[in-house]
Amino acid sequence: MTTDPDLDPNDFGFPEPATDQSFENALAKARDGIRLSVDDATELLATGTDVDGIDPNRKEAVLEAADRRRAEEVGDEVTFVANLNNNVTTACNTGCLFCNFKDSAHAFEAGSDAEHAGFTKTPTESRAIVEDALEMGIYEVCSVSGLHPAFALNDEHHEILAAHDDPASAVNYKPPEAYAIDPGTYLEQMNAMSVGGVHLHSMTPEEAYHARRGTDWSYESVYRELADAGLDSAPGTAAEILVDEVRDVICPGKIRTDDWVAAMEGAAAAGLDVTSTMMYGHVETVEHRAEHLKVIRDLQDRIGSITEFVPLSFIHRNTPLYRQGVVDSGPSRDEDELVVAVARLFLDNVDHVQASWVKSGDEHGLKLLNCGADDFMGTILSEEITKRAGGEYGEYRSFDDYVEMITAIGRTPVERSTDYRTRRRIDPDDGPHGPRLGPRADGTPMLPNRAGGGGDPASADD
Ligand SMILES: C[S@@+](CC[C@H](N)C(=O)[O-])C[C@H]1O[C@@H](n2cnc3c(N)ncnc32)[C@H](O)[C@@H]1O
Ligand SMILES: Nc1c(NC[C@H](O)[C@H](O)[C@H](O)CO)[nH]c(=O)[nH]c1=O
Ligand SMILES: N[C@@H](Cc1ccc(O)cc1)C(=O)O
Ligand code: SF4
Numbered sequence: 001m002t003t004d005p006d007l008d009p010n011d012f013g014f015p016e017p018a019t020d021q022s023f024e025n026a027l028a029k030a031r032d033g034i035r036l037s038v039d040d041a042t043e044l045l046a047t048g049t050d051v052d053g054i055d056p057n058r059k060e061a062v063l064e065a066a067d068r069r070r071a072e073e074v075g076d077e078v079t080f081v082a083n084l085n086n087n088v089t090t091a092c093n094t095g096c097l098f099c100n101f102k103d104s105a106h107a108f109e110a111g112s113d114a115e116h117a118g119f120t121k122t123p124t125e126s127r128a129i130v131e132d133a134l135e136m137g138i139y140e141v142c143s144v145s146g147l148h149p150a151f152a153l154n155d156e157h158h159e160i161l162a163a164h165d166d167p168a169s170a171v172n173y174k175p176p177e178a179y180a181i182d183p184g185t186y187l188e189q190m191n192a193m194s195v196g197g198v199h200l201h202s203m204t205p206e207e208a209y210h211a212r213r214g215t216d217w218s219y220e221s222v223y224r225e226l227a228d229a230g231l232d233s234a235p236g237t238a239a240e241i242l243v244d245e246v247r248d249v250i251c252p253g254k255i256r257t258d259d260w261v262a263a264m265e266g267a268a269a270a271g272l273d274v275t276s277t278m279m280y281g282h283v284e285t286v287e288h289r290a291e292h293l294k295v296i297r298d299l300q301d302r303i304g305s306i307t308e309f310v311p312l313s314f315i316h317r318n319t320p321l322y323r324q325g326v327v328d329s330g331p332s333r334d335e336d337e338l339v340v341a342v343a344r345l346f347l348d349n350v351d352h353v354q355a356s357w358v359k360s361g362d363e364h365g366l367k368l369l370n371c372g373a374d375d376f377m378g379t380i381l382s383e384e385i386t387k388r389a390g391g392e393y394g395e396y397r398s399f400d401d402y403v404e405m406i407t408a409i410g411r412t413p414v415e416r417s418t419d420y421r422t423r424r425r426i427d428p429d430d431g432p433h434g435p436r437l438g439p440r441a442d443g444t445p446m447l448p449n450r451a452g453g454g455g456d457p458a459s460a461d462d
Contacts, residue, residue, distance in 0.1 A: 012249050016049075017287040023048035023058060030065045030345045041290035044342045054334045066341030066372030074351060074374045078406045079416040079423065082399075082435035082446070083140035083201075083378035084133040086126055086193065089183050090118035090384070092146030093172060094206070096251040097326070098240070098282055100318040101385040102146045110180050120148065120181040123192035133381060134196045136448075137434055137441030140378065140418045141193050143202040144235060144385075150176040153211040153222060154187045161214050171214035186211045187229040194230020197439035199418045201275075202231055205263030206238035209255050219266025227270055233418055234267040236276040236306070241284045242295040249283050250321065261299055268303035273419050276306045276350065280339055281314040281331025282321055289339065293346045300349045307419055308352035308375060311339045313359040317390025333364055337371045344372030352420060358386045361393040362401075366409050375416075376402065379435075381448055396448045399426075399433035 019039035026040035036044075043049060047058035092102035103118035121129070130141050149172050152158040161173040168174055176182035183189065186203070194200045203211070203226055205219075212222045223234070240250060242257045255263070267274050276296045280289055300306045314330040316322040322329075331339070344353050354375040355368035369376065379402075383395040397405075399415075403426055406413040413426040415437055424436055435441040 012245070012283055014245070014283075014285050014288070017042050017046060017285050018049050019043055019287075023050065027058075027061055027065065030062070030069075033069070033348075035348060036346045038287070038290045038294050041293055041342050041346045042287045044345065045286040045289055045338050047338070054332075054338070059334060059338060062345075063337055063341045063371045066344040067370055069344055070353075070372045070374055076411050077414040077423070077425070078369055078374060078376050078411045079352070079414045079420065080376045080397075080402050081140050081378040081416050081418060082138045082438055082441065083142055083380055083418075084130065084138045085380045085382055085384070086121075086129050086141050086143045087384050088126060088143060088145040088189055089120040089148045089151075090116075090146045091120060091148040091179075091183075093149065094147055094251070094253040096240075096254060097320040097324070098250050098279065098314060098389075099385075100320075100388045100390070105146075105149050105174075108148075108179050108181070109174075110178060112180075118146075120179070120183050122181060123184040123188045126189055127192040127195055130193050130195055130198060134198055134438065134440050136381075136446045137436075137438045137444065138198065138379070138381075138446075139435065139438040139441070140199040140201050142235065142378070142380070143189075143193055143200070144204055144237060145207065147172070147206065147210045148179075148183050149174040150179050151183055151210060152185055153217075153225065154185050157185070157211070157215065164214055167214075172210075173214070187225065190226055190229035190231050194232075199232045200230050201233045201235055201418055202226075203234050203267075204236070204238045205234075205260045205267075206254060208234070208263045208266070209259060219263045220269040221266075223267045223270035223272055227272060231272065233273040233275070233307070234264075236264060236274050236310075237279075237312075239277045239292070239296075240279045241288050242278075242292045243284070243288045246284045246288050249326075257295065261295065264299055265303060268305045273305050273307050274303075275308050275310055276300075277310040277312050278339070278343075279312040279314055281335060282316070282327050290342075290346075293343060297347055297349060300347070304349075306350050308354055309343050309347055309350050310354040310356070311336070311343060313339075313356070315359060315386050315389035315391045319389055333360075333367075336360060336364070337368065340368045341372045357397060358383055358391060358393055358395075362405055366405055369406075369409060369411065375420075376406065379446060379448075381446075398448070399435065399445060400431060403428050403431065403433050
């Protein structure tokens with residue numbers, strides 16, 4: 001968070017968090033397993049709104065309560081998934097100020113000489129990348145992308161979008177012919193990536209919005225078509241902070257909270273599992289974080305199909321928010337730990353909380369597993385979003401890395417499916433280790449340099 005008084009979060013009109021609850025009462029409720037209120041969560045996240053900064057003793061008490069709850073609810077297993085990230089395109093005009101993944105879409109137009117390090121993959125290229133990774137034993141492909149103006153759900157959607165007056169400004173649409181590389185339709189990309197029995201985890205609420213822009217189609221019907229084309233579950237990114245006054249500052253071009261919730265409900269109604277996320281540590285207050293957790297818990301009370309909560313620690317270095325001086329860092333490690341812990345205590349209806357080695361590195365990622373988290377992400381094989389934002393913790397972890405790290409903290413390594421229903425406990429003494437749950441996995445260790453799911457230079461636009 002910012003330390004420059006001129007750039008205090010209060011400049012956005014956000015009041016200092018204050019509640020009618022005390023830290024001690026909130027902690028007592030958490031220890032007793034009583035459902036927490038937004039005020040309780042605010043007190044725990046702040047280690048008391050009566051103190052300035054984070055009180056180390058109170059913090060330890062919150063982490064301990066969360067670690068105990070984790071042990072009671074899910075035991076000592078630490079899960080991870082053999083997966084691949086395949087980002088289809090970095091072309092995006094949404095302009096989120098925390099994001100350095102995207103490149104403005106005009107740079108991708110045929111004949112543009114704008115320099116950019118972005119890429120767009122055709123469905124054929126996406127399929128080849130997934131097939132390669134399937135051979136290496138992955139269970140899941142996780143695919144999130146920029147909102148390319150030439151993306152449409154299907155041919156009918158192309159026609160509807162093209163029929164608008166001035167489609168570029170009315171519905172953020174330009175026909176594929178305007179671009180050097182055609183990303184195909186969303187259905188074609190789903191078909192291409194859903195190969196050989198792999199689990200396809202794709203289409204965030206923002207992408208689902210893009211796949212129905214300019215129409216009156218429901219989220220449910222769009223997710224049903226995507227599921228028919230091979231989609232298995234949807235990532236709950238684009239959540240950022242689910243409070244509109246924060247979205248107005250960091251992502252004014254994105255859908256609002258209500259729409260994000262409606263998209264998740266649509267995915268659930270279409271029979272898909274979803275994940276949930278929160279990207280924190282920029283301009284928001286602890287109260288906003290607490291309100292965000294409430295949106296997720298209420299949603300889960302209604303749909304029951306959220307498989308995990310993924311805290312996304314804001315990586316600031318290369319982002320417009322940092323470069324424009326709006327923030328001067330991401331969250332502190334104390335804040336990371338408290339977010340994981342309070343998520344575990346508050347989200348009593350979501351079984352799994354993820355620690356991220358991409359965002360936090362191995363050492364701090366392992367610490368987060370002792371603050372309430374029980375999942376340690378996936379192998380991912382390549383990573384573009386965090387890397388482009390200035391993240392420094394690499395793009396791949398092998399099964400041997402996972403087994404070594406998880407056993408080092410006295411926990412049991414477990415390979416999981418995306419939905420956590422299929423699990424395989426790994427015997428640390430039986431190495432070398434490799435994936436066994438993927439459709440073509442046979443226990444052979446993965447060799448990471450063979451798959452290029454992120455920005456494959458061979459398919460760059462230039
Ligand atoms: C880059 S977008 C891609 C998918 C799609 N364009 C969307 O917005 O849903 C996926 C998510 O990455 C996360 N992200 C982007 N930039 C980040 C950053 N600098 N630090 C942490 N997470 C970030 C955000 O939560 C965002 O919703
Ligand atoms: N936390 C991050 C993830 N998580 C994705 C997971 O690996 C997996 O797709 C999910 O748990 C569903 O099974 N992916 C990233 O690229 N970056 C992250 O920071
Ligand atoms: N972890 C998210 C997806 C995700 C993708 C890319 C990220 O940078 C972050 C998160 C999910 O599984 O739903
Ligand atoms: S977060 Fe998603 S929608 Fe926003 S700019 Fe980045 S890629 Fe585009």
